[in-house]
Amino acid sequence: MKFTESTVEDAALAWLGELGFSVLHGPEIAPGEMASEQMGFVKVLQERLRAKLTQAELRLVRQRLLELAAQNQDIELCNQAALDGAMMLDRMEDDDARRQSR
Numbered sequence: 540m541k542f543t544e545s546t547v548e549d550a551a552l553a554w555l556g557e558l559g560f561s562v563l564h565g566p567e568i569a570p571g572e573m574a575s576e577q578m579g580f581v582k583v584l585q586e587r588l589r590a591k592l593t594q595a596e597l598r599l600v601r602q603r604l605l606e607l608a609a610q611n612q613d614i615e616l617c618n619q620a621a622l623d624g625a626m627m628l629d630r631m632e633d634d635d636a637r638r639q640s641r
Contacts, residue, residue: 589631597632601625 556562568574592600604625 589635594632597628601628604628 552562563574566572601624
């Protein structure tokens, strides 16, 4: 089965919307636009993501990303994105733990 980037993106946005996240489209929030939250293009607004996710949600998102990677082993890009996402969540949790221990 072949997937396009938009197929994966649309599915991910729908899933996040079902979880209660606000889904905004790139042209609305791109740097330079009125609703922009960033000066340049980066992969994830980590502080915004951290503020929205509880620890339980972080674990759930990491678990789901790893499940997706395991289910779609023939889709290299999907696997890498899921693993990158899980590793980013791990780093965010580590950063939070270090801040709390100070």
